[in-house]
Structures are given as structure tokens and as C-alpha cells.
């Protein structure tokens with residue numbers, strides 16, 4: 405699936421918080437959006453899926469395989485979000501329902517799309533748990549979110565996002581709330597799943613080392629605009645904009661060397 409964003413502008417209270425943003429993610433492409441806090445990354449992601457806050461208005465164009473998403477009806481968008489686009493958020497604790505077993509939550513997108521009975525949906529949940537590397541899949545599906553670690557909860561969030569094999573996965577800071585070793589394992593999981601289902605990826609982060617592990621291309625945002633864009637390897641090796649140079653130094657300071665995508669990832 406090809407995602408094309410053209411001149412996307414998001415306005416809140418008369419202020420353009422996303423300002424004339426354009427980029428393309430080709431079928432199976434892996435684009436990272438990076439920038440400091442408040443640069444407009446999250447609002448860009450929300451605009452792609454029709455989830456902007458009520459106070460925001462979006463203009464420009466967002467197409468998925470030629471189909472315009474900006475201004476699409478809520479019904480159409482709900483269908484696209486379940487089917488064509490999977491989304492993963494930063495804090496899996498708030499994205500999950502604390503009162504429902506995780507198996508039910510993982511199989512919900514499939515139940516909605518394929519009308520599974522109880523036994524089929526339990527099996528689907530176990531299969532998904534296996535696919536995202538949760539331990540003891542047969543047992544873990546009966547647990548509640550608070551009984552899982554942060555990394556396991558994020559695996560559940562990822563399972564929900566990939567349940568219907570979407571052509572595009574959008575992840576907003578999916579590893580930020582996790583500690584470094586768990587972060588690495590979750591990045592490996594993204595890498596594997598995106599490769600397995602040959603879906604595209606839009607990955608939002610403020611950490612260039614994280615981005616470089618999974619994304620071949622990068623867009624750097626500041627003040628709602630794109631200030632630099634290109635292949636990750638080029639941007640890491642020869643950043644042009646001072647903001648990008650700052651992001652490269654910050655990534656190196658964490659001890660994680662930004663490298664070719666996938667080089668540090670065990671498959």
C-alpha cells in the first residue's frame with residue numbers, strides 16, 4: 405500500500421501546528437518521522453488516520469493507494485483503521501482496557517472482521533500471542549493487562565495492530581515508555597513483523613538510534629515543518645540541518661550508534 409501525504413496542514417486555534425508536510429511511503433517502505441517534542445509528529449500521525457482532536461482541522465491530502473482519507477466519513481475511516489492501517493501507541497497501559505482479558509482484546513479486530521465464534525477467537529488470540537513472542541501463549545491470553553510487564557503489554561498492543569495484516573503500520577513512540585533492553589526486543593519484533601507481512605511502516609520517535617534500527621528513510625520535523633528528509637544512512641552520516649545534527653549527537657551520546665537499518669537486529 406502506498407501512502408502519499410501532500411501539503412498536510414493541521415491548524416489548532418488558528419495556529420498551523422503541522423505546516424505543509426509532504427512525504428510518500430511506498431508499498432513496504434519504512435519511514436521514520438523524528439523531531440523534538442512539540443514538532444508536530446503525533447498530530448501528523450493522527451491526521452493520517454482521522455483521529456485528530458476535535459479542535460484541529462486538517463487540509464491537504466492523505467491518500468492510501470489513491471484513496472483520499474482526509475475528509476472520509478467516520479465509517480470509512482473505522483474500516484480503514486481496522487483493516488488497512490494498524491496503529492501502535494506509546495503507552496500500552498492506557499491503550500488497553502484494564503477490565504478485559506488480553507486475549508479478548510487481541511482477537512477483537514478479527515472478531516469484528518470475520519465473525520469468529522468463541523473457540524475460534526480464543527485460538528486466534530493464542531496464534532497472535534505466539535506471533536508477537538508472548539510467553540506461554542495458551543495461558544497469557546487469560547491474563548489482564550496489569551498482570552503483564554510493560555514490554556508484554558506493548559506486544560499485546562502490537563498484536564492488536566497487526567491482527568488483520570494491515571498494509572501499513574503506524575507506530576507513535578512505541579518504545580519510549582520501555583527500558584533499553586525491552587526497547588531493543590520490541591524493535592526487533594517490529595522489524596520481523598513488517599518483513600513477514602511486507603507491510604509499510606511509519607515510525608514516530610524522538611530518538612534517531614531507535615529510528616535507524618527499523619527505518620530506511622527519515623523525515624525530520626521542527627515547528628510543524630519538514631526540515632530535512634532522505635535515506636536514513638545519508639541523514640545519519642551527513643546531517644544538513646542543525647536540528648538534525650543535534651539529533652545525531654544525541655543518538656551517539658546514548659551509546660547506540662545509528663547504523664544501516666537492520667544491522668543490529670537479529671532476525
Ligand SMILES: Nc1ncnc2c1ncn2[C@@H]1O[C@H](COP(=O)(O)OP(=O)(O)OP(=O)(O)O)[C@@H](O)[C@H]1O
Nearest residue numbers: 416421439440441442443444445446447448457459
Ligand atoms: N489537543 C491539542 N490542543 C492544542 N494544541 C495541541 C493539541 N495537541 C497538540 N497540540 C500542539 O501542537 C503542537 C504539535 O504537537 P504534537 O503532539 O504533534 O508534537 P510531537 O512532535 O508529537 O511532540 P511529542 O514528542 O511531545 O509527542 C504542539 O505545539 C502542541 O502543543
